[in-house]
Amino acid sequence: MRTSAxxxxxxxxxxxxxxxxPPPPPPIPRVLSDSEAMAATWVQAHGLQFTLGDSMxxxxxxxxxxxxxxxxxxxxxxxxxxxxxxxxxxVRRSLFxxxxxxxxxxxxxxxxxxxxxxxxxxxRTGQGDIRRLLRALGQWRWESREMLDLVAxxxxxxxxxxxxxxxxxxxxxxxxxxxxxxxxxxxxxxxxPSLKAxxxxxYSCVYTSESAHWGLEGxxxxxxFWNQCGVSTKAGLDSVNALRRRASAAHATxxxxxxxxxxxxxxxxxxxxxxxxxxxxxxxxxxxLANNLGPDGKLVVWGGDVEMGRLxxxxxxxxxxxxxxxxxxxxxxxIAFMYGDGVVRTRRLGTGRGGVQPGLSNVTxxxxxxxxxxxxxxxxxxxxxxxxxxxxPNDIGGAWLxxxxxxxxxxxxxxxxxxELTETPIELPAFFDxxxxxxxxxxxxx
Numbered sequence: 001m002r003t004s005a006x007x008x009x010x011x012x013x014x015x016x017x018x019x020x021x022p023p024p025p026p027p028i029p030r031v032l033s034d035s036e037a038m039a040a041t042w043v044q045a046h047g048l049q050f051t052l053g054d055s056m057x058x059x060x061x062x063x064x065x066x067x068x069x070x071x072x073x074x075x076x077x078x079x080x081x082x083x084x085x086x087x088x089x090x091v092r093r094s095l096f097x098x099x100x101x102x103x104x105x106x107x108x109x110x111x112x113x114x115x116x117x118x119x120x121x122x123x124r125t126g127q128g129d130i131r132r133l134l135r136a137l138g139q140w141r142w143e144s145r146e147m148l149d150l151v152a153x154x155x156x157x158x159x160x161x162x163x164x165x166x167x168x169x170x171x172x173x174x175x176x177x178x179x180x181x182x183x184x185x186x187x188x189x190x191x192x193p194s195l196k197a198x199x200x201x202x203y204s205c206v207y208t209s210e211s212a213h214w215g216l217e218g219x220x221x222x223x224x225f226w227n228q229c230g231v232s233t234k235a236g237l238d239s240v241n242a243l244r245r246r247a248s249a250a251h252a253t254x255x256x257x258x259x260x261x262x263x264x265x266x267x268x269x270x271x272x273x274x275x276x277x278x279x280x281x282x283x284x285x286x287x288x289l290a291n292n293l294g295p296d297g298k299l300v301v302w303g304g305d306v307e308m309g310r311l312x313x314x315x316x317x318x319x320x321x322x323x324x325x326x327x328x329x330x331x332x333x334x335i336a337f338m339y340g341d342g343v344v345r346t347r348r349l350g351t352g353r354g355g356v357q358p359g360l361s362n363v364t365x366x367x368x369x370x371x372x373x374x375x376x377x378x379x380x381x382x383x384x385x386x387x388x389x390x391x392x393p394n395d396i397g398g399a400w401l402x403x404x405x406x407x408x409x410x411x412x413x414x415x416x417x418x419x420e421l422t423e424t425p426i427e428l429p430a431f432f433d434x435x436x437x438x439x440x441x442x443x444x445x446x
Contacts, residue, residue, distance in 0.1 A: 023267035029379070030370055032172040038397025040379040040417055050093075052086060052438060062097040064386055069102055072333035073149045073290055076301040076308030076321060078432070080337050081083040081410045083344035083360075084441040086384075088146035088336050092153055095300045099157070099166055104298040106167035107154070108289055110307060111137040113264055116170030116295045121257055123154040123168050137170065140360065140373065145445040171285045171320075176268040179207050179261035183240060186258055188252045191243065202236045205229035208264060209272070231269075233269045237262040251253035263292075279305050283323035284309075305411040307335045307425070313424065336432040338407060340378035342441035347413040365410070366419050373426065373435075375399075381436065383439045389429035 100103035161245045240262040247255040290297040368374035390397040404425040
């Protein structure tokens with residue numbers, strides 16, 4: 001009897017589970033104010049829809065991206081919200097559209113310039129272990145499957161477009177030591193013993209300069225010493241370029257790569273002597289890369305969070321986009337990535353005793369908060385679209401879109417219980433000329 005009762009009870013529970021109530025319907029969207037409603041109507045009418053599922057842009061998508069770029073030399077994407085599969089795909093599609101239709105010849109990501117040149121060599125020649133090279137860039141997102149796909153696509157493009165090669169670059173130089181290692185590691189069989197020894201001595205000043213604390217360590221931090229290092233690295237560059245001109249065919253590729261690194265060292269030391277701030281240095285690095293592609297060289301730039309925006313965070317952190325805008329004006333086109341909802345790869349933060357959960361995981365992003373850009377942008381029926389903010393109307397809807405309005409800002413961590421903590425005020429088009437928007441996102445893959 002006891003066994004029969006247990007079985008009957010289990011069956012009852014099973015039947016009850018099968019006939020349990022369906023999940024509650026999603027909440028009814030908040031009713032918009034008049035200005036928000038007009039803004040949403042304008043977005044619906046002017047958003048340029050694209051098909052996100054395609055890895056390469058079709059003719060219509062390509063025309064949209066090329067038109068949005070106009071005559072810009074640098075098109076900068078601010079990731080704003082990291083950890084999605086969709087953003088790298090958008091960068092990839094945009095890069096190939098601009099390479100094919102507007103003469104763009106490179107992509108620069110927010111990563112160390114010397115280490116990124118190793119990836120550039122890979123996309124041009126196939127040399128190196130790409131997973132190891134991406135790992136050396138120092139952030140998990142550069143090791144994602146989406147980044148591997150992007151690099152593989154650039155490599156494939158370069159193999160079939162000898163006249164339209166796409167380079168891969170970084171636009172930060174926290175240290176030039178990897179570049180020094182490449183130059184000074186040229187074997188005796190290429191340089192000869194005396195030149196090899198001279199290069200090692202010449203570039204030793206870079207290590208000494210980078211390890212010194214300005215004003216605290218005597219001669220090593222003295223401006224005279226730093227200026228001497230500038231002269232030395234210029235002589236080193238001249239010597240490597242001379243070696244390149246006389247190198248045999250068997251050694252030509254190795255010496256050419258060393259010459260690229262020597263040029264980066266000389267650029268780094270020269271800029272360091274000017275004691276420029278972070279945003280001006282980053283802007284100079286980007287212009288150095290663009291100019292190396294030719295007098296009108298053009299770059300797509302992948303900036304983290306709001307790096308490509310013309311804004312200052314917390315009244316002190318000036319973004320690279322501010323300096324770029326000062327230096328090249330209309331030749332710079334900043335674009336922000338936003339989304340409605342979905343799942344991203346990030347760190348989940350708790351407000352209680354749990355605190356920060358270690359490691360990355362797939363975290364569900366809550367629907368947009370009221371009075372945010374996302375709460376209006378998600379009202380469009382399009383799953384993905386471009387929005388040119390330079391054409392906002394002169395009505396209450398346009399005034400609402402100009403902002404400032406809060407926008408989601410998930411850059412490595414998210415607090416579901418206090419989502420407003422991951423928002424920051426944005427203005428359009430003052431901060432960004434355009435938005436690329438995805439209604440629903442999925443997490444990046446490792």
